Amino acid sequence: MTKAGQGSSQSLSPRETRARRARRARALDAALFAACLAALAWIVLRGAQAMGYNWQWFRVPRYLWRIVDGEVILGALIKGLIVTLQISALAMLCAAAFGLVTALLRLSRSPVGRALAYGYIEIARNTPLLLQVLVFYFIIAYILGISRFWAGVLSLAFYEGAFAAEIIRGGVLAVRKGQWEAARSLGLGPFDTYRDVILPQALPLMLPPMAGVLVNLVKHSSIVSAIAIFDLTTEGRTIVADTFMAFEIWLTVAGIYLVITLSLSLAVAGLERRYGFARGH
Amino acid sequence: MTDTPMIAVRSVNKWFGAFHVLKDVDLVVQRGQKVVVCGPSGSGKSTLIRCINRLEEHDEGEIIVDGIRLDESLEHIAAIRREVGMVFQQFNLFPHLTVLENCVLAQVRARKTPRADAEARAMQYLARVRIPEQASKYPGQLSGGQQQRVAIARSLCMEPKVMLFDEPTSALDPEMIKEVLDVMTDLAQSGMTMICVTHEMGFARKVADLMVFMDHGRVVESSPPAEFFAAPRSDRTRQFLDQILSH
Ligand SMILES: Nc1ncnc2c1ncn2[C@@H]1O[C@H](COP(=O)(O)OP(=O)(O)O)[C@@H](O)[C@H]1O
Ligand SMILES: [Mg+2]
Numbered sequence: 001m002t003k004a005g006q007g008s009s010q011s012l013s014p015r016e017t018r019a020r021r022a023r024r025a026r027a028l029d030a031a032l033f034a035a036c037l038a039a040l041a042w043i044v045l046r047g048a049q050a051m052g053y054n055w056q057w058f059r060v061p062r063y064l065w066r067i068v069d070g071e072v073i074l075g076a077l078i079k080g081l082i083v084t085l086q087i088s089a090l091a092m093l094c095a096a097a098f099g100l101v102t103a104l105l106r107l108s109r110s111p112v113g114r115a116l117a118y119g120y121i122e123i124a125r126n127t128p129l130l131l132q133v134l135v136f137y138f139i140i141a142y143i144l145g146i147s148r149f150w151a152g153v154l155s156l157a158f159y160e161g162a163f164a165a166e167i168i169r170g171g172v173l174a175v176r177k178g179q180w181e182a183a184r185s186l187g188l189g190p191f192d193t194y195r196d197v198i199l200p201q202a203l204p205l206m207l208p209p210m211a212g213v214l215v216n217l218v219k220h221s222s223i224v225s226a227i228a229i230f231d232l233t234t235e236g237r238t239i240v241a242d243t244f245m246a247f248e249i250w251l252t253v254a255g256i257y258l259v260i261t262l263s264l265s266l267a268v269a270g271l272e273r274r275y276g277f278a279r280g281h
Numbered sequence: 282m283t284d285t286p287m288i289a290v291r292s293v294n295k296w297f298g299a300f301h302v303l304k305d306v307d308l309v310v311q312r313g314q315k316v317v318v319c320g321p322s323g324s325g326k327s328t329l330i331r332c333i334n335r336l337e338e339h340d341e342g343e344i345i346v347d348g349i350r351l352d353e354s355l356e357h358i359a360a361i362r363r364e365v366g367m368v369f370q371q372f373n374l375f376p377h378l379t380v381l382e383n384c385v386l387a388q389v390r391a392r393k394t395p396r397a398d399a400e401a402r403a404m405q406y407l408a409r410v411r412i413p414e415q416a417s418k419y420p421g422q423l424s425g426g427q428q429q430r431v432a433i434a435r436s437l438c439m440e441p442k443v444m445l446f447d448e449p450t451s452a453l454d455p456e457m458i459k460e461v462l463d464v465m466t467d468l469a470q471s472g473m474t475m476i477c478v479t480h481e482m483g484f485a486r487k488v489a490d491l492m493v494f495m496d497h498g499r500v501v502e503s504s505p506p507a508e509f510f511a512a513p514r515s516d517r518t519r520q521f522l523d524q525i526l527s528h
Contacts, residue, residue: 181336182373182432186387186439187362196386200377 019272022208026265048247060248063239077249080235081256087153087224087231088217094157095213099164104194106169117165124162130223132159137227152224152231159220160213167209171202204272211268215261222257232256285348287312287443287474288333293342295328302328303339304498310443310491315475317485317506320495321521326478329495330445333476334365347442363391366436370448372428374420380407380431381416384438392439399438406434410464426457430464437468444468446477480525486510494518 048055063075074082105117124132136155137148146154175198183193222233236253240246288310295303302325310316318326331337333344335351335358344351346361375383384403388394394402407413410430412423420428429449436444446465450458462484469475469488479485485492485506492509494502494517502509502518513519 176373178369178371178373179375181367182369182375183387184336185334185362185365185367186435187359187391188387189391192390196390197375201375 018205019208023269026269044247044251053247055248056245057248059243059245060252063235063249063252076235076239077232077252077256080230080232081260083230084218084221084232085260087149087156087221087229088214090153091156091160091217091221092214094153095160095164095217096210098157098161099168102161102165103168103172106165107172121162121165124159129155129159129220130226133223133226148227148229152221152227152229156217156220156224160217163216164210164213167206167213168202170209171206172198174205175201207268207272211265214268215264218261218264219257286310286345287314287347288476289343289345290329290333291343291345293329293332293339293344295332295337295339295341302498303332306342306498306500308493308500308503310474310476313472313474314490315469315488316477316491316493317489318476318478318493318495319480319482319485319521319525320501324495325498326495327447330367330447330476330478333443333445334362334367336367363439364442365445366439366441366443367445368429368432368436368447368449370451372420372425372432372452374428374432374435376420379417379419380412380423383420383431384435387435388438402438403434406437407431409437409467410434411460424457425453426460429453429457429461433461433464433468443474443476446475446479448478448480450479450481482510482522482526494521496521 047053061075063077065075065078066073102117102120105113106121108114133152133155136158137151140146140154141148141151172194179197179201180193183197188197221231224231225234225237228234232253236249240249243249286309288308290306290308293303293306294301306325306329308316308329318329320326328337332339333346333351339351347364349357349360349364351357351361374380375386378386381400381403384406385396385399388399388402389396392399404413404416407416410433412427412430412434415423415427415431420431423431433444433449449465450461453461458481462481465475465477466484466488475488477484477489489506492502492504492506493500494509494513494515496517501515502513504514509518510522513522
């Protein structure tokens with residue numbers, strides 16, 4: 001461990017400090033978050049009390065799930081959550097694919113490819129996400145004849161793909177130049193070099209920011225409620241309209257989003273730790 | 282075919298922007314010849330040998346390797362890279378792959394060698410550089426000298442006709458230099474054509490057929506080692522030799 005540890009901690013120190021900084025930022029986030037949550041709870045309780053709100057928490061569980069004759073029947077909120085997770089997972093895969101292609105184009109020698117990639121990234125990042133969702137639904141989905149579900153998935157992937165592209169590009173550029181030279185001198189082509197040499201080394205660097213993209217996707221997926229996809233947010237709104245339990249339902253919905261995004265962050269932190277230490281890095 | 286030179290560099294010029302890094306460089310390397318290139322830092326030694334396998338592009342003149350002209354043609358570049366192996370000062374091993382995988386990867390991907398054959402050949406060359414027992418380790422777990430020997434084995438696995446060495450021992454602790462030079466000496470004695478950029482003059486005396494001294498982008502002197510060390514023609518060469526031999 002001594003020699004190997006020294007050698008590699010030297011060469012990988014930017015990555016280590018970045019990972020440590022990311023971890024510290026997450027810890028700070030969590031503390032701030034807890035404080036805000038407490039403050040929010042206080043305000044909500046005070047407000048509800050002032051307006052004489054009639055709390056009806058006992059009516060909430062049926063919107064999660066019920067057990068009838070030993071059989072689990074999913075409620076509207078959990079069904080909505082499943083749609084949200086489906087949209088987020090599919091959008092993540094598409095965003096990673098868009099991001100990879102875009103990053104490789106931006107890194108390529110082709111001026112046309114670079115311009116295309118640059119244009120896409122600037123448009124995706126500098127127009128409102130809601131507008132992108134609407135354009136995908138009313139224009140692109142109409143032209144291509146795709147469902148509203150896929151319009152939602154693709155619009156989210158379009159938006160987050162631009163961020164994924166910059167993360168992938170950053171990861172690729174962080175791999176030392178000598179790795180390219182060694183690969184070329186051995187006769188490896190660009191495709192093999194990316195797949196077998198560059199991307200495997202860039203991946204650990206990209207993992208933490210990519211987790212951020214996934215968390216953003218889960219959160220931003222609520223915007224697809226604008227095109228009437230029955231995701232968690234839409235279901236929440238429907239229930240509130242039916243029952244007037246605005247406080248209970250919206251707080252429950254917020255809690256569900258939080259459970260998902262926080263467990264994603266924790267899972268990635270764990271993954272990162274294990275991946276980082278394997279192979280003596 | 283066999284009496285054409287292995288490498289012919291003729292009147293090569295290269296610029297980095299406005300900086301004239303190679304000036305009318307000529308260098309002919311016959312089959313089986315060992316050339317040692319030395320000269321002060323920044324004189325263009327790395328750039329010269331990196332032009333030979335197209336890690337850099339030359340702007341004027343011609344470079345012909347084993348009868349293949351180095352030009353824009355991607356087939357020519359690929360063909361030349363098949364014949365030329367390179368060892369770098371910083372080793373440039375793939376840190377995420379085991380020693381064995383480092384040696385197998387390009388055989389399987391670029392040569393389409395079946396994996397079993399590629400592994401057998403990798404073990405054969407790892408034995409030749411005397412570290413077969415490290416095959417399953419990762420580069421980060423090896424000493425610098427061991428890493429450089431793996432890098433040599435990795436290149437040899439592609440069965441090149443020429444090996445280029447760019448200061449292969451400059452990044453090593455003194456006690457590890459010998460193990461790398463011993464491997465290079467073996468290789469030289471096996472008949473490999475070699476161009477070595479190095480300041481290890483003991484090695485140079487032992488294996489070189491031709492000494493080349495570069496300064497400010499020019500080949501200042503090019504002669505057999507006996508002559509080169511005993512009676513250098515230019516003052517600049519003499520000064521340089523005095524400097525590096527005095528310590
Ligand atoms: N990619 C590059 N761009 C600009 N200048 C370079 C580049 N590579 C090398 N140089 C410059 O060219 C000169 C020769 O470099 P090099 O061939 O590495 O010399 P040597 O190997 O003899 O030390 C140096 O002055 C160096 O700074
Ligand atoms: Mg050099």
